Amino acid sequence: MSYTLGYREDGPDKYVISVGGELDLGAAPALRGTIDHLLEDGAATLVIDLSEARFIDSTSIGILIGTMHRLREVGGALEVVCTEPNLLRVFEIVGLDKQLPIRA
Amino acid sequence: MNGSATASASLGRRMDLRAVPSELVTARQFADAAAERFGLDEQERYAFTFAVNEAVSNAIEHGCSSPDGTIRMNVAEEADALVFCVEDFGTFAPKAPGVETLPERGRGLAFMAAFVDEVDVTRGAHGTLVRLCKRRAAA
16 A cells, blocks of 8 residues: 555644545545545544655546535535645646645 | 566666565655656656656556566656656456546546656557656757
C-alpha cells in the first residue's frame, strides 16, 4: 500500500481527511469510502489535507470534484490543503484550482 | 511487485505487469527512471509519470489482460522524444457507452493529453494500445 488515510473531527459537522503518499487507483476505493461514510454521517464541511501526499491521479481528482458537487447541493463546502509543488501544478493544469479552494 | 523488465541500450525497455492497481507503483517507477535517463527535469518527469499512470490505470481498469493476467509497457527514446506504450490483450469487449464508464476514461485521456505532447489510442483485435509521446523541451 502506497498511501495513508485517516480523518478527525474538527468542529460541528466538519472533518479533516488526511491523505498521504500516492493516491492512485489502489487508493481510490478507500478515499471514496471514507468520504461516503462522513457524508452519510452528516458532514457539511470536509477538508482534504494533502500535505503528506506526493501523487494524485485523475480518479482521485474526480472524487474531489464529485465530493465538491455533493457538498454544495447540501449547502456544505470542500477545501483542499496542499503544499506539494508537483500536485499544485497538476491542479492548475487540470483547472481544479479554479473550482475548489486550495490552501497551504 | 511482479513486474519483470528486459532492457537493451538502444531499443528501449519493456516490462510486463500484472493488471492490478498495486502494480501502478512499479509502472510509475519504470516511467520516472526512463524520464530521468532521457534527461527530463523534475517537473517534466512528474508530468510524464502522471500521464503514464493514467494510461496504465486505464489498461488495468478497462482493458483486458493477457491470458496470464499481464499488460505490457514499452518505453523508447525516438530522436527528441520519449515514447511510452502500454498494451492490454485479450478480446476487446465492445460495450455501449454508459454514463458510468465514459467520463472516467474520458477524463483520463484528457488528462494524459494535458501532460504529454501526443496521445494515440489504437484499438485492435487483440486489445488496446496507448502511445504517449513526450518531446524534449526546446532549449
